[in-house]
Amino acid sequence: xxxxxxxxxxxLLVEYQDLTFLTKQEILLAHKRFxxxxxxxxxxxxxxxxxxxxxxxxxxxxxxxxxxFKERICRVFSTSPARDNLxxxxxxxxxxxxxDTATPDxxxxxxxxxxxxxICPPDFDDDGTLNRGDLSQLVNSLTGEGEDxxxxxxxxxxxxxxxxxxxxxxRDGTINLSEFQHVISRSPDFASSFKIVL
Amino acid sequence: xxxIGLCSPPVNFLQELPSYQSTARRRTAVPGREKPSxxxxxxxxxxxxxxxxxxxxNLTNQSIRKxxxxxxxxxxxxxxxxxxxxxxxxxxxxxxxxxxxWKRFREKAHEFATHxxxxxxxxxxxEGKFGTGIRSYFSFLRFLVLLNLVMFLIIFMLVLLPVxxxxxxxxxxxxxxxxxxxxxxxxxxxxxxxxxLVYFYxxxxxxxxGTGFLEDTSLFYGHYTIDGVKFQNFTYDLPLAYLVSTIxxxxxSLLWIVKRSVEGFKVNLIRSEDYFQxxxxxxxxxxxxxxxxxxxxxxxxxxxxYELRADLEEERIRQKIAERTSEETIRIYSLRLVLNCLVLxxxxxxxxxxxxxxxxxxxxxxxxxxxxxxxxxxxILYLPSIVITLANxxxxxxxxxxxxYEDYSPSFEIRLTILRCVFMRLATICVLxxxxxxxxxxxxxxxxxxxxxxxxxxxxxxxxxxxxxxKLMIFDFIIILAMTLFVDFPRxxxxxxxxxxxVIQFWGQQEFAIPGNVLGIVYGQTICWIGAFFSPLIPAxxxxxxxxxxxxxxxxxxxxxxxxxRQFRASNSNFFFLLVLLIGLCxxxxxxxISLSRIPSSKACxxxxxxxxxxxxxxxxxxxxxxxxxxxxNGITSEAFAVPFFMIICLxxxxxxxxxxxxxxxxxxxxxxxxxxSRDKRYLIQKLTEAQKDMRNRLG
Numbered sequence: 001x002x003x004x005x006x007x008x009x010x011x012l013l014v015e016y017q018d019l020t021f022l023t024k025q026e027i028l029l030a031h032k033r034f035x036x037x038x039x040x041x042x043x044x045x046x047x048x049x050x051x052x053x054x055x056x057x058x059x060x061x062x063x064x065x066x067x068x069f070k071e072r073i074c075r076v077f078s079t080s081p082a083r084d085n086l087x088x089x090x091x092x093x094x095x096x097x098x099x100d101t102a103t104p105d106x107x108x109x110x111x112x113x114x115x116x117x118x119i120c121p122p123d124f125d126d127d128g129t130l131n132r133g134d135l136s137q138l139v140n141s142l143t144g145e146g147e148d149x150x151x152x153x154x155x156x157x158x159x160x161x162x163x164x165x166x167x168x169x170x171r172d173g174t175i176n177l178s179e180f181q182h183v184i185s186r187s188p189d190f191a192s193s194f195k196i197v198l
Numbered sequence: 199x200x201x202i203g204l205c206s207p208p209v210n211f212l213q214e215l216p217s218y219q220s221t222a223r224r225r226t227a228v229p230g231r232e233k234p235s236x237x238x239x240x241x242x243x244x245x246x247x248x249x250x251x252x253x254x255x256n257l258t259n260q261s262i263r264k265x266x267x268x269x270x271x272x273x274x275x276x277x278x279x280x281x282x283x284x285x286x287x288x289x290x291x292x293x294x295x296x297x298x299x300w301k302r303f304r305e306k307a308h309e310f311a312t313h314x315x316x317x318x319x320x321x322x323x324x325e326g327k328f329g330t331g332i333r334s335y336f337s338f339l340r341f342l343v344l345l346n347l348v349m350f351l352i353i354f355m356l357v358l359l360p361v362x363x364x365x366x367x368x369x370x371x372x373x374x375x376x377x378x379x380x381x382x383x384x385x386x387x388x389x390x391x392x393x394x395l396v397y398f399y400x401x402x403x404x405x406x407x408g409t410g411f412l413e414d415t416s417l418f419y420g421h422y423t424i425d426g427v428k429f430q431n432f433t434y435d436l437p438l439a440y441l442v443s444t445i446x447x448x449x450x451s452l453l454w455i456v457k458r459s460v461e462g463f464k465v466n467l468i469r470s471e472d473y474f475q476x477x478x479x480x481x482x483x484x485x486x487x488x489x490x491x492x493x494x495x496x497x498x499x500x501x502x503x504y505e506l507r508a509d510l511e512e513e514r515i516r517q518k519i520a521e522r523t524s525e526e527t528i529r530i531y532s533l534r535l536v537l538n539c540l541v542l543x544x545x546x547x548x549x550x551x552x553x554x555x556x557x558x559x560x561x562x563x564x565x566x567x568x569x570x571x572x573x574x575x576x577x578i579l580y581l582p583s584i585v586i587t588l589a590n591x592x593x594x595x596x597x598x599x600x601x602x603y604e605d606y607s608p609s610f611e612i613r614l615t616i617l618r619c620v621f622m623r624l625a626t627i628c629v630l631x632x633x634x635x636x637x638x639x640x641x642x643x644x645x646x647x648x649x650x651x652x653x654x655x656x657x658x659x660x661x662x663x664x665x666x667x668x669k670l671m672i673f674d675f676i677i678i679l680a681m682t683l684f685v686d687f688p689r690x691x692x693x694x695x696x697x698x699x700x701v702i703q704f705w706g707q708q709e710f711a712i713p714g715n716v717l718g719i720v721y722g723q724t725i726c727w728i729g730a731f732f733s734p735l736i737p738a739x740x741x742x743x744x745x746x747x748x749x750x751x752x753x754x755x756x757x758x759x760x761x762x763x764r765q766f767r768a769s770n771s772n773f774f775f776l777l778v779l780l781i782g783l784c785x786x787x788x789x790x791x792i793s794l795s796r797i798p799s800s801k802a803c804x805x806x807x808x809x810x811x812x813x814x815x816x817x818x819x820x821x822x823x824x825x826x827x828x829x830x831x832n833g834i835t836s837e838a839f840a841v842p843f844f845m846i847i848c849l850x851x852x853x854x855x856x857x858x859x860x861x862x863x864x865x866x867x868x869x870x871x872x873x874x875x876s877r878d879k880r881y882l883i884q885k886l887t888e889a890q891k892d893m894r895n896r897l898g
Contacts, residue, residue, distance in 0.1 A: 019272045021263055023309050066495035067487065089269040096263070098487060109266045111482065112771050128261075142484055143506070151506065158510055162477045169869055172877035183478045189535035190483035192330050197322065197488060 008046060021106075022094035029198050033061065034088050052085040061198050068141040072114045098196035107194050108184040110176050129174035132196050135160050221490055226391075261301070316340055320752060326490040326757065328614075328710075329498065335712050336748065342723055343744045345454060349447040349730065350737040357441040357734055360427045360434050374426035374433065376808055381801050385649035388420070388657045388802035406667040407579045414604055417668070417735045420661035420803035437805040437815045443789070444731045450553045451534065451727065451783055455664055459776035480505060493868045512607050519607070534604050543623060545754045549588040549629045555585040556633040560655075562585075582666070583673035586626045590721075594619045594714075616713050620778050623717050623723055627670070631728060631789040634663055640795060650798030650810075658803040667736065669727030674722055675743050682754045690758040710759040715751065719744065720782045727786035731794075 008016075008031055016027050035043045037057045042048075055074050064070045075083050086094075094095045096102060097110045115138055116130050130138075136156055142151050151159065167175050167183040175183075184190050262276050283291055312318065317340055327331040337624065364371045404410030414421060427434040484502055489495050522530070559581040577584075597618050600613050638659045641652045656662055686708045692699075693707045726740040793815040799806035806812045820831050833839055 015273075019262055019269055019276070020873070023305070025309075057687075062490045063488075066489055066492050068485065068495075068499075077268070093268050103264055106264060106266055115482070139481060139506075142481065142499070143503040144496075149499065149503060151503070155507065155510055158513070159477065159481075161504060162513070165482060166476065166478045169872050171873035172876045173879065184482060187476070187483045189330075189479055189481040193483050193486045193488075194556075195488050 009045075016092060020070045020092055021102045022092065022096050026095065026099065026198065027092065030092055031088065033198060034091050037061075040164065044137065049088055052080060052087050053091075054085050058086055058091075063198060068145070069114055071134060072117045075117055076110065076113045095198065098194065100195065100197070104185065104191060105181070105192070106179045109196060112180045114181075129176045129179075130154070130176045132160055132164075135175075156184065212245065217565050226766075237876070245304075256357045261776075262541060277348075301753070316343070317748070324752065326488055327494055329486050329489065329494065331712065332710055332755070334772055334775070335715060336752070338716065338772075339719060339744060340749075341458070343449060343720060343741055343748070346723075346726060346737045346744065348450065348740040350735075350741060352447050352450070353443050353730065353734045353737060356446070357422070359434070360436065360439075361416070361422065361424065364427055370427065371427055371429045371434075373424050374428050375423075376425040378807055380646055381807075385653050385801040386807070387653070388448065403575060404578070406576070408667070413661060413665070417733055418661040418664045419732050419734070420658045422734075422805050423803050423807065425808060432767055435819070437809070438819055440805050441794075441812060441815055444794075447730065447737075448727070448783075448787060448790075455780055455783065455893070459773065459780070477509065480509070508608060512609060515607050522890070530605055536860045537600050537604050541597065541600060541618065544593060547628065548593060548622070551583060552585050552626055552629050553633045556582045556630055557637065560634070560637055569865040580669060580673055582630055583670050584766065587673070587677055589626060590619075590623050593622050597622075616774075619713070620717060620720075620781060624722050624782050626725055626726065627633035627721070628785055628789055630666065630670075634666060635789070635793060635797060638663075649801060653801065653802070656800070658800045659797075660800060660804055664729060664732030664736075667725055668733055671722065671725050671729065671736065671743070673740065674725065675747075677681075678718060678747060679750060682750055682758075686754055686758045706882075708758050710753075710755050713774075716778060718780050719747065720775075723779065724786050726788060727783060729792060 008028065013027060013172070016022065017024060020027075022030070029046065035048050037053050037060070038048060040052055042051060052175070053072065058074055059065060059070055064073070067073070073094065074086060077090045077097075078084065078086050079090055080087075097106055112130075116128070116134055127135055139156065139159060140150050143151060150156075164173065164175070167179055169179050262272050262279070265275060267270060267275065283294060283431060286294070317336075321333055321336050321340070324336055360371070361481055363369045364373055380578055393540060403525055404412050408417065416422075422436065422440065424436050426436055480502070489498060562578050564806070592613070597615050601615055604611075606614065638651050638656050639646060641648075641654070646652055651659055722740060722743065726736050729736040793812075797813055799812045801807050806815065809815055809818070820828060823831065
């Protein structure tokens with residue numbers, strides 16, 4: 001699809017196919033959509049591989065627009081020092097993890113990173129675990145953004161108690177990566193819901 | 199209390215623990231580059247990272263993409279892998295290379311195969327707009343289309359192809375007719391209704407009910423009154439092929455359904471807690487990342503909220519139920535007993551109604567056409583279908599009212615209502631078939647001694663059963679189309695244009711109710727399974743019917759329906775759909791086996807005129823096998839083999855159940871031990887921190 005005049009070379013395509021879970025069509029489509037986010041005069045192939053796109057522009061993609069986790073996702077995949085923009089390869093990484101053929105291990109690993117990264121930057125609350133605060137932030141993202149859509153304090157407590165009872169094996173009040181991956185491996189919905197397709 | 203004790207200093211300890219470091223360095227896992235404590239990766243460190251021991255020894259085996267790194271890190275890793283490969287022997291290098299190219303080839307083949315997938319784009323857009331629950335309905339429908347197509351191919355290959363080849367003289371073959379022996383001449387009389395009547399509507403009636411000009415076509419069993427097809431080198435045994443095709447498509451359906459449901463079952467059987475109420479599943483896998491529009495996202499938010507609140511409510515109700523006093527329990531159980539009897543009474547009434555309708559319809563169907571008015575004629579022909587549809591329409595409402603008094607928890611209520619409706623819907627077909635069977639085998643209220651069946655009324659009873667199935671199928675199709683066109687569509691128009699009326703606001707726009715729709719197509723599929731023996735072209739007609747239904751439902755979904763706040767989860771759905779389909783298959787096999795093995799086949803038409811029952815053709819074929827094979831087959835099918843076999847299977851099953859119980863106990867013990875170890879660890883860390891603080895204070 002050389003519509004906008006920028007095409008990826010064959011070697012680069014093969015390399016990306018080796019390094020990610022995406023097919024050739026998906027990589028080309030991703031490149032096309034990424035180039036659409038760049039300003040019109042910077043859409044050549046070399047520039048598109050070097051350019052970085054701010055989060056606001058990524059959020060305009062329909063696949064991410066309605067997602068309550070869009071900020072966390074972009075932050076996890078960003079490789080810039082300030083963690084506030086995405087390059088084309090970061091974008092490919094994102095699509096690769098969320099593709100159909102990615103292994104459950106990879107998906108659960110990145111899911112943990114997305115859920116464990118708090119919303120309030122730059123403190124990632126990161127001792128590598130999901131504690132009660134992380135879980136309640138997670139539940140609030142799921143139930144909606146308004147004030148009236150959140151669960152009451154007692155409901156939240158009951159819910160988090162239940163979650164910890166199901167997944168916290170060593171009963172330390174937090175969920176670490178292996179406990180998370182263990183509970184995800186038994187979750188039947190995870191593979192079908194943790195998917196973004198352009 | 200424990201988590202508060204872990205303020206900053208102990209966290210450092212935690213990160214230095216060997217267990218933490220090894221988890222972080224696991225094969226597929228990489229610690230986040232965002233860790234400010236800097237024990238592991240920063241972007242500059244990632245160059246040194248891959249050289250650590252436990253990664254490099256696995257490098258040559260692991261595919262690069264399975265590492266959770268970003269693309270530039272993966273590139274470096276791959277370069278290292280390639281330089282490492284140079285140190286391998288030639289044989290290993292060749293092995294690596296061939297495994298890589300094999301993987302690439304497999305991927306290309308897989309990519310190509312997914313392009314061939316039917317309706318991929320449609321289903322994907324439905325998923326994006328309406329979520330994975332409704333998508334699973336459409337992929338279920340696609341599965342049924344494929345299943346029916348394969349069924350038709352089996353029947354075509356085995357039965358239709360030789361007949362067509364001979365009829366149209368494509369190959370140099372001829373039909374073989376073996377004259378009947380020891381059969382009463384009266385049994386072989388088959389009066390095909392002549393086409394003397396030229397009423398214009400008789401063609402429409404024939405088309406809708408399979409009589410008249412359709413009766414003698416290859417649509418029905420009666421057309422295949424052939425005992426064999428003689429090709430140049432061999433004789434093709436058509437009766438055997440007919441029976442084998444039936445067994446083949448039933449076995450294929452069973453295997454395919456079981457294969458598809460294995461993924462759902464695997465997850466089900468592992469969990470010990472109640473499957474439907476897994477909080478972790480709802481929280482961690484709750485959001486459909488493929489949702490693309492804002493309104494759907496809002497709906498998903500509200501449905502998640504609703505679901506979480508309902509589950510928490512359900513838990514509170516459960517605790518309340520556990521605290522019931524014994525007299526309350528007795529009261530509730532006796533009430534439930536009464537209500538279940540009421541449910542059985544309702545079912546019995548419906549079945550009796552269907553029985554009466556079928557008898558009436560069969561008795562009055564054989565009067566001449568010209569004596570009746572068009573509408574009345576059609577009404578009598580379709581009376582059983584109409585009664586079945588009415589019953590299926592009313593009983594869910596009755597069940598919904600009854601279950602309110604039975605005081606179950608909300609999720610159990612829903613499941614029980616659905617199960618009752620499923621059973622009701624599918625059992626009605628069985629009742630119809632059994633009614634027909636009883637009428638076929640009764641001559642003036644006594645057993646038929648002449649031919650084994652009532653040859654006056656049913657000279658070719660298989661064709662007539664096939665006609666009933668055909669009518670059921672056509673009627674079901676008409677009802678589905680009519681409901682969509684004449685109920686859903688006007689409802690949407692009313693809601694759009696007359697939304698100021700209070701009644702309309704209350705009624706609201708149509709929701710896409712998944713259970714009802716799934717029951718509808720499983721009902722159609724059950725009819726197909728039963729009817730395919732009596733009418734070999736029914737699978738083909740069902741395929742076309744389901745294809746049309748797919749497009750109609752898709753259009754209706756997009757234009758008429760609003761998504762319901764009660765969302766079905768995808769995993770629940772797959773399990774539920776396949777379970778219902780399996781029930782339908784089992785309920786379809788029962789009448790088939792009875793009619794194949796108990797009711798004598800008609801002697802006037804069909805491939806089994808020379809056999810007592812249709813199943814006898816197998817016995818006859820076995821008797822033509824060589825001696826040793828014959829005794830082997832006889833041995834396997836005798837009781838001396840079957841009973842010990844059954845007992846051994848039971849023993850193996852008990853062994854596995856006991857093994858699973860023992861494993862569960864071990865898992866529980868290990869969990870206990872883990873939590874104790876964790877408490878010990880935190881206690882020790884606290885003590886260590888205090889000791890360090892003491893020392894610092896003393897020194898400072």
